[in-house]
Amino acid sequence: MSSTRSLPEDPTMLRYVVMRVWHDFLRHRTIDAAASLTFFALLALVPTALALVSGVALFVDDGRDAVEEILVVARYILTPNAVESLRSPLEQMLSLSSPGLAFAIGLWLTLWSLSAYATAFGRAMNTAYEVEEGRRIWKFRGHMMIVTLVLMVSLALIAVILLVTPTLSDAVAGRLGIGRPWTDLYNVLKWPVLVALAVLSVAVLYFFTPNVRPPRLRWVSYGAMVALGGWALATAGFATYVLTVSNYDRFYGWVGGVVVVLLYAYISNFVLIIGGELDSEILRMRQLRRGVKAEEVIPLPMRDTARNHILARNLAWDIRVGRAIRERSLRENGGVLDPDELRRLHLRSEHEQAAADAEREHAAERSEQTDTTSHAPSTP
Structure with missing residues (x-):
């Protein structure tokens, strides 16, 4: 029995890309990389919540209404008991004596934590392109800080759009004297805007975090589409599972909410890494079609050595x-x-x-x- 797999008579490009992504999944320890990203993402969760809630406290008069709007969004992905367990911490954050200081501290801690996430994502993409990180720590972390600022703006806009629920949009429209048709238009257009912001975030992560320079920035790459599509399906399926099938609350109590967030963050990071692996293999295929020797290493310029x-x-x-x-x-x-x-x-x-x-x-x-x-x- 031969120790090596025989070559197909007519190796198609699609099959080659799919098989290489599968082999990369096995070889690059994607499961461990997704777990690492999940840790850094959850590390940024608390300061992000502090910045978000204290920022809301700066602009609202009644904190209870703001808490209700935040919990409305949380109900899409969390169990009812987990959502209710968030009420008391959110109300305490909104009752801070100096929300401006809390907002500044939360913003800085969020920037630092998310830069650690971007750094870990860069290492995962280096593994996808099979290169070593060549930037010194100060340059690498500074570069990731810039990437994080872009991500923070995008995520902040996403959070604002999600928090402005139909009830809140009607209240804002009434205060501004805007008619109901404008709020209906906003409730329809916010979804394409959310998709565009998500595409922007993924494109920035895929292009700027690895230590290689891809030929050009692709705003909508195949890997990004697979990642976002997989994330959307995972979100819908996981939300349905949590709300209808799972028994996290019965087995874990209030800790069930933490388990749900962990699993959801892990699935999200897993599909992001798979999308990056797919982009690297599609780039390899393009180079092979041009006659470039890329079957072992993808020849791309390094950002730093x-x-x-x-x-x-x-x-x-x-x-x-x-x-x-x-x-x-x-x-x-x-x-x-x-x-x-x-x-x-x-x-x-x-x-x-x-x-x-x-x-x-x-x-x-x-x-x-x-x-x-x-x-x-x-x-x-």
């Missing part, structure tokens, strides 16, 4: 010192390479030494006996 040189020097030092230790051990052990052979030689040497000592003792005894015999008086 300073860190790669440092890592190469460190690796060379590790190898050089390790070789010196090995060669010194060889000199001390008489050139023996195998540790088992070295132990056998030591044992044989000990046995030979013991045999030689025994032989010397036996010879000494024979010599003593001979001397005794020669000095004995002869019989007449």
Whole structure:
């Protein structure tokens, strides 16, 4: 039986891309990468909630109405008990004595936490393109800060659009003196705007986070469409499952809400990574069709290689010192390479030494006996 898979007679481009994405999934530890992104996403959840709620507290008179609007959005993806468990923390945040300070602190912590998420996403995309991160830590983190600012603006707009529910939009329209047709138009147009903002966020992540420069920025790539489509299906299916089938509240109580958020964040990050893997393999296919040797490595310019040189020097030092230790051990052990052979030689040497000592003792005894015999008086 052959150890290698036979080549298809007519390898189609679609099959090649799909199989490479599958192999990348197995080889690049996508499950672990999605778990890492989930951790950093949830790390940014608390400061984001603080910034969001304190920002709402700056512009509303009655905090209870704002809490209700936030909970209306939360009911789409959380269980009823989990939604109710959020009420008390939200009301406490809205009753802060200095919401402006809380908003500033939450905004800064959100920026820092989301930049950690963008950094982790960049590492995942480096794995997708099979390259090492070459930017120094200060440059890499600074670059991710800029990416995070764009993402924060996009996510803030998404949050505002989601929070402005039909009830709240009618209230705002009444305060501004705008007629009902304008609110109906807003409630219809907000969905295309949400899709556009989501596409922008994914495109920025795919293009700017890895340490390679793709040929051009594709606002709507195949990977982005797969990621957003998969995320939408996962959102709908997961929301249906949570609201109709699951028993998280029965088994976990209020912790069930945390479990739901964890699973939802994990699924979202998983489809994002798969979309990035798909984009990298489609780019590989385009290069192969142009005759570029890309079956092993996708030849793309690197954003920076300073860190790669440092890592190469460190690796060379590790190898050089390790070789010196090995060669010194060889000199001390008489050139023996195998540790088992070295132990056998030591044992044989000990046995030979013991045999030689025994032989010397036996010879000494024979010599003593001979001397005794020669000095004995002869019989007449």
